[in-house]
Amino acid sequence: MAFRELAEFVDLLDQEGELIRVKEYVTPDMEITEIVDRFSKSKGGGKALLFENNGTDFPILINAMGSTKRMSMALGCFTLDQVGERIDKVFSELTSPKLSWIDKFKMIPTLKNVSSWMPKRSNSRGRCQENIFKGDDVDLTTLPVLRCWPADGGPFITLPCVVTEDPDTNIRNVGMYRMQVLDKNTTGMHWHKHKTGARHYNRHKELGTKMPVSVVLGGDPSLMFSATAPLPDNIDEYLLAGFLRDESVNLVKCITNDLYVPADADIIIEGFVDPQEELVWEGPFGDHTGFYSLADWYPKFHVTCITYKDRAIYPATIVGIPPMEDAYIQRASERIFLAPMKLVMVPEILDMDLPPAGVAHNITLAQINKTFSGQAHKVAYSMWGAGQMMFNKVMVITDESAPNVHSYRRMARIISQKVEVSRDIFFSRGPMDVLDHSSNAFAYGSKMGVDATEKLDEELQGFDHCVALDKKGTFVQPTSMPEYIVKVNGSLIEQEISVIIISIDKRSNMDLNDLKQYILNEKSFALAKFIVIVDRGVCIDDYDFVSWYCSGNIDPIRDCSIHEPMVPNAPSRMIIDGTRKTSLHDNFKRLWPNPVVSDDEMIEQIDMRWESLELGPFVSSPSRKYKSLMRGSGAVAEDI
Incomplete structure (x- = not known):
């Protein structure tokens, strides 16, 4: 199903009861984040929200793809597996042996479909260019760009489809890279070293040429999804969008550079990056890892033109501690x-x-x-x-x-x-x-x-001590523990899951090697194959919480130690150190980020406004659950 514009998708969300229209004024400066975070972490992803009164001419659509149902609606399917099955069918038809002219003749409909998915260029202007602002009239502050979290370096465009081309082959790439707004006509361009946009940038730097860049906001939601998709290099994201829509993406030429963008997008930001220019300090940013990504040096994007359609919608997302x-x-x-x-x-x-x-x-x-x-x-x-x-x-x-x-x-x-x-x-x-x-x-x-x-x-061969979990085992709390152990959860043992979770106060005068030795000697832990250590403040009865925190904090070779059994008929064990690493305890040299949470003032502000905003039944702030993990108030955790 092809949506002609983002507004069509909004109308469908409304019809399906998947949208809340917020008519009272809400500022893009952290208020929207605090509201949306409560919905995103609700069961099933909550509702999509349209903030119609935010101090600009553009309503903000957010959490639009934040549920299984809405994600399927965005891609025009009943289930996400249907799309994979379509791809499987196309690949099978294209790659299967063709032994007769009849087999080859049967390929014609498939080839015709593939042709219909290819993006098409138009010589006329698109609806995305109904309003044009160039030169001195360019002003990014007219857009409702979100400042998401307290320690963010500024407001960020969070759902941009960034269009670049390989300067040698002219093969297009559409990627999603956050953009920190620095002033009315410049932003940072957060290209990671592994991304295609960064490769294009480095090639322009070698050639000594400026790099044209255009940023697409809105349009058919399949365009936004395609920009996030893990496609192989040199595969056009607009071809994927055409496949998902079952209709080609119509492209028009930009006003101030030679790139092509979707004609029915809501907003286009055109400009360039000069690889010879000094990098700009960008960040911090509350990221999808659930922690701040810390400030670093990135290229600067210069805006030469902003165009948008009449009644354009500004799409956004927020990221942070999962799920979102x-x-x-x-x-x-x-x-x-x-x-x-x-x-x-x-x-x-x-x-x-x-x-x-x-x-x-x-x-x-x-x-x-x-x-x-x-x-x-x-x-x-x-x-x-x-x-x-x-x-x-x-x-x-x-x-x-x-x-x-x-x-x-x-x-x-x-x-x-x-x-x-x-x-x-x-x-x-x-x-x-x-x-x-x-x-x-x-x-x-x-x-x-x-x-x-x-x-x-x-x-x-060579392994004779593999021990299965004793299904009748019952965890018994240790009778005595070191003072720095805060809590032990062994309840998973009784569910036939050989894991014990320990929270510790790492700020105490403790030695991790002593803790490991205690664990290995303590009979209560003898049949647990995996012992997970986390910091005080982690709710060790919440296994999603533990999984997020531990997997984010480990470097496996450094933090996952394997120990052979100390007594007969016991399993070998792994102790996993999922704690925050510090220079004091771990000789860790890099800066360690804090988790992403709202500040107390913003939480209380939204608590008080909730009923007047007509958001439905009250939802408590998820940030309260994670506040105790903060070490200081900034993006960088204090080494204590």
């Missing part, structure tokens, strides 16, 4: 790109899940059709070598004996039953996401693979 809107966008990518991953890269893969607590790249669960020994290792290394999956930190591989990789409790039981820590866990090193704060080195760290498949004879 990006979790549902991520889920769409997971379901849509499973089929091409199977066809092109990992033919044995059956299913995959990226848990929201893993913020896209920290945790991956994969199910395979296992036919030979060592296959879990082969799959893990294949996936670590592919596209954005190279940023994955923890890769769990299971097989058909695991009935459902989307049931995290079941997966935890499978891991408990089938993983012998010293045999089935392996490590590697490689590139990490620029936003990962836990590794010792910037954008480079370690990865952990977990082989939770049924073991074949060759894989069992």
Whole structure:
């Protein structure tokens, strides 16, 4: 289904009861974030919101794709798996052998469809150019750009589709990179070193040429999704959008550069980046990892023109501690790109899940059709070598004996039953996401693979101490503990999940090696294969909370230690240090970020305004749950 404009999608959300129109004045300066965060973390993703009165001429649409239903509506399907099935069908038809002229003749409809998905250029102006402001008339402050979190470096455009071209091939890329508004006509351009936009930038720098850039806001929501999709380099995002819409994207030429943009977009920001210019200090920014990404040097984008359609809508999103809107966008990518991953890269893969607590790249669960020994290792290394999956930190591989990789409790039981820590866990090193704060080195760290498949004879040779979880085991709290241990949760043992979680007060005078020795000697922990350590302030009865915090804070080789059994008939064990790393306790040299939360004043302000804003039943601020994790009030955690 093709939406002619974002307003059509808004109307559909309204008809389906998926939208709240907020008519009272709400400022884009953190108030909108605090409201939306409460909806995003509600069961099922809450509602989409349209802030019609925000001090500008543009209503703000936010959380529009923040549920499974709305994400499916955005892509014109009943379920996200339908899109993957369509891709699978097209690939199969294009790649299957054609033995007769009849088989080849049957290809004509498919080829015709592919042709109809290709973006098309128009010589006329588009609706996105009904209003044009150039030169001195350019003013980014006329847009309702959000300042999201208290320690953010400024207001950020959070849902931009950034259009660039390879200067050698003219192949287009559409990526989503946050943009900090610096003044009325400049922004930062947050290109990570691994992204296509950064590659185009570096090539322009080599050539000594200015880089044309145009930014697309709004239009058919498939355009926004396509800009986030993990497509291979040199594959046009507008081709994917055409496939999702089942109709080509109509493009028009920009006013002040030679790039082409969707004719029915809501707002276009045109300009350039000069690679010879000094970089600009950009950030901090409350990021999708749930922590602040800290300030750093990035290119500056100069705005030469702003165009927009009549009655344009400004699309935005907020990111932070999961789950938020990006979790549902991520889920769409997971379901849509499973089929091409199977066809092109990992033919044995059956299913995959990226848990929201893993913020896209920290945790991956994969199910395979296992036919030979060592296959879990082969799959893990294949996936670590592919596209954005190279940023994955923890890769769990299971097989058909695991009935459902989307049931995290079941997966935890499978891991408990089938993983012998010293045999089935392996490590590697490689590139990490620029936003990962836990590794010792910037954008480079370690990865952990977990082989939770049924073991074949060759894989069992030399291992005679694999111990399954005692299903009748009952966790008994230790009678005495070091004073720096705040709380122990062993209740998962009784659910056949071999995990114990410990929270500690790391600000005390403690030694992590002493804690490990205590854990290894304490009988209450003897049958737990995995002992997870987190900081005081983490709710250790909330397993999504623990998973998010721990997976974000570990560098696996540094923080996951394997210990052989100390007594007969006991399993080997892994102690996972998921605490915040400091220079004092861990000799950690990089700055460590604080988690992303609202300040007390803003929470209380929205509490008081909730009823008058007609937002429905009161929802408490999620930030209250995470406030105790803050170390100081800024983006950088104080080393205490």
